[in-house]
Amino acid sequence: MSDAYLQLDKLTLAYGDTVAVKDLDLSIAKGELVALLGPSGCGKTTTMRAIAGLLNPASGRINLDGAEITRVSANRRAVGLVFQSYALFPHLTVYENVAFGLRxxxxxxxxxxGKVNAGLKSVGLAKFSGRKPGELSGGQQQRVALARSMVMEPKVLLLDEPLSNLDARLRLEMRAELQRVQKETGVTMIFVTHDQAEALALADRIIVMLNGGIEQIGTPEDIYNKPVSSFVADFVGFENIFALKDGKLATPNGPVALSAAAPDDAAGLAWRPRAVILGSGPFQGTVRGTSFAGNSREYLLDSALGPIKAEVDAALPQHKLGSTIAFDLPVAVSASLKRFG
Ligand SMILES: Nc1ncnc2c1ncn2[C@@H]1O[C@H](COP(=O)(O)OP(=O)(O)O)[C@@H](O)[C@H]1O
Ligand SMILES: [Mg+2]
Known part of the structure; x- marks a missing residue:
């Protein structure tokens, strides 16, 4: 990619003999907010550490802003790193914590x-400059950690699960804050998370990692609507996921024909609970579970295709436990998976 600002080329990262990340290729444009999304152990932190210069790659290259930085020491590569633990100096004031790197x-x-005050202002903490970290909430401490990195004016700011220690409400607030700071400053940001909702809400682009490699790269809309594999589909909340065999759904009870042809290149099809049609269609299901979720109602059906999860408008008449209803899995609204398993 010609507009790459940060570029990883065939990056392989290992701890001794254990390869954690293999042949990773990645291009990130200047000013992008990218989310690195994946389950625990897939290599997210390892990748961040290599970009920050805290881990020497076994092989491959890292380029930043037109220069190779693969072997450049951490303190000379203008990369900021914010962790989930804030690692503030407890005996220093908020002001001095933010001033530390600048000094x-x-x-x-x-x-x-000027820089410290601007940094504190940008995260809404100007009033708290004289406090010690112990006199702040977790969210405020994380803001200090963010300001401390931002004032160094990094070319790339890496955030490794920075919100995972915060409670749900604060997390939402901090998400919005991060997005605002990033848009205002234009800093290139890589945000690591194992929470798909967080990645979808925040990022310009999402990189889904699995087993030390990249499974899919796309906009939040792409990842949410067009997962390329059964793994990504499962990760972003598709509950009804089937392999295809000879154009038929592979189910625990054998192949099942669909009412329309699946795309030629599909290895599998997936439907969100919302995409399942309840009340009509060629299939039959018995209601095994139902739960009310405010605007919608969720059903778990037993069927010849195996268990099916459906979600319909809560205003519709309720189907009773044990009743049998018709349903459909329309191919037109399925996600077509290029890889299965
Ligand atoms: N210091 C280490 N020594 C040996 N193996 C490690 C070390 N740190 C991480 N790993 C291994 O590398 C893999 C990737 O870990 P990590 O990058 O921390 O994953 P993530 O951040 O996605 O949860 C895991 O299998 C993990 O066990
Ligand atoms: Mg990690």
Whole structure:
């Protein structure tokens, strides 16, 4: 990609003999907010550490802003890293925590003061500059950690699960905050998460990782609507996922024909609970479970295709437990999976 600002070329990362990331290729444009999404152990932190310069690649290259940085030491590559644990200095004030890295760069006087105050203001903490970290909430501490990295004006800011220690409400608030800071400053940001909702809500682009490699790259809409594999489909909430064999659904009870032809290149098809048609169609299901979810009602059906999860408008008449209803899995609204298993 010609507009790559950060580029990873065939990056392989290992701990001793254990290869954690293999042949990773990745291009990120300047000013992008990219989410690195994947289950625990897939290599997200390892990749961040290599970009930050905390782990030497076994092979491959890293380029940033037109220069190779593969072997450049961490403190010389203008990459910021914010972790899930804030790692603030407990004995220093908020102001001094944010000033710390700037002082190491020999900034003094008004230059220092201006940057620290601007940094604190950008995360809404100007009022708290005299407090110690212990006198702040978790969310506020994470803001200090963010400001501390931002004032160093990194070319790339890496955030490794920065919100996972916060409660649900704060997490939502911080998400919006991160997005705002990123858009205002235009800093290139890679945000690591194992939470698909967080990735979908925040990112310009999502990179889904699995087993030390990239499974799919796309916009949130792509990832949500067009997962390329059964793994991604499952990860982003498709509940009805089937392999295809000779154009038929492979089910626990053998092949089942569909009412329309599946795309030629599909290895599988997947439907979100929302996409299942209840009340009509060629299939029959017995209601094994039902749950009310506010605007919608979810049903678990037993069928010849195996268990089916459907979700319909809660205003529709309720189907009783044990009743048998017709349903359809329309090919037209399925996600077509290129890879299965
Ligand atoms: N210091 C280490 N020594 C040996 N193996 C490690 C070390 N850190 C991580 N790993 C292994 O590397 C793989 C990727 O880990 P990591 O990058 O931390 O995953 P993630 O951040 O996606 O949860 C895992 O299998 C993990 O067990
Ligand atoms: Mg990790």
């Amino acid at each position: 190491l760069k020999r900034l003094r006087g008004q230059d220092l003061d």
